[in-house]
Amino acid sequence: MCPAQLGFKSLPRRHIPSQKTFIGSEAFYFVKSGDDIAIKTNDLTKIFLRRNSLMSRLKKKKKIEVRAVDGIDLEVHERELFGLLGPNGAGKTSLIKLLSTLLLPDKGTASVNGWDIEKNSFEVRMSIGLTLSSERQLYWKLSAQENLEYFASLYLLRPSEIRQRVEDTLELLGIADQRDMLIENFSSGNRQKVALARALLNDPPILFLDEPTIGLDPSFSKGFRKLIKDRINKSESKTILLTTHYMDEADQLCNRIAFINEGRIVALDTPRNLKRSIDEKEIITLNLTKASDAMVSELERLEPIHSIERYVQDDSNFMKIYTDSASSCIQDIFGILIKHGSHATYYRTSKPTLEDVFIKITGSGLDG
Ligand SMILES: Nc1ncnc2c1ncn2[C@@H]1O[C@H](COP(=O)(O)OP(=O)(O)OP(=O)(O)O)[C@@H](O)[C@H]1O
């Protein structure tokens, strides 16, 4: 992830100061694509061959092919805060790893900040900051400042620039007073802030944030999201591609969202337009003791009901009833439940959420 690790001694210098995107060393200029597209993918595909168990290998069974990223076409605009929303295993992290050059694609192309991810992987790396939730990103036995100074030094900055960048990122993220604390003593929330500081050290125009608030408590997450949106995206004008399976996070933060499922983009729009794509104005959610096909057919015949989705979560039968007006059909619904020997242990009416849109499109929820 750094010039020294990659064995680069120097880069071709591009004399286009107005398009300089790498702040710090005067030596490097990275040219943008010229249009306002920060990230572009075309039929991007990553296929993993999953290793079989010992028994399957002895039986010479074929390896299972997993299309983690399956023909993704995507354009993210400069300064956009773009969300990839999908359940576990949807391919979100794999897509981020492809775009940050940690994985090579099996098919298709992509450019980041105008640079091709295969032909110009070094320039891509210098144009981005990355946080990966699944990996340990800091040295726990070093302090925040020591970590940041170490990672900044990998960008071949001058000592004075290193000090300045570390100072700037500590201040930006509000952790300057904890600079001397060992990472192992940080709360998980503040540790995530140091990881974000690390991603900002090279002042990249583009940030990839993989599940930035996973495992953080709700009140810390709220502040952290505000920091991402107000300070990093708006004030610092960074393009951000983040992954999440929290629909509230995507709804609050993102200018646009792509729903991703089984490696494919199944819908892409603003949160508002995605929610508008559900015609129905109200959704009745029920947790039922049982749900027979005959009962569902009878419910579907009720006039105000547009459609019904059934799903099982934690061994419970859930039903979502999409309607124009809950009050006009709720009595009839409960009548039909009683007739079929079922009753609701939980009942709620709500406006459509992103999760409802996701369920309508894919037939399953964001928790898979
Ligand atoms: N190195 C690998 N080898 C084999 N299969 C892999 C590998 N990495 C990912 N996969 C598979 O690719 C698919 C997509 O995984 P990925 O981690 O990209 O999903 P995700 O959307 O980030 O999920 P999560 O929300 O759980 O982080 C999954 O089926 C996963 O098992």
Ligand SMILES: [Mg+2]
């Ligand atoms: Mg992931």
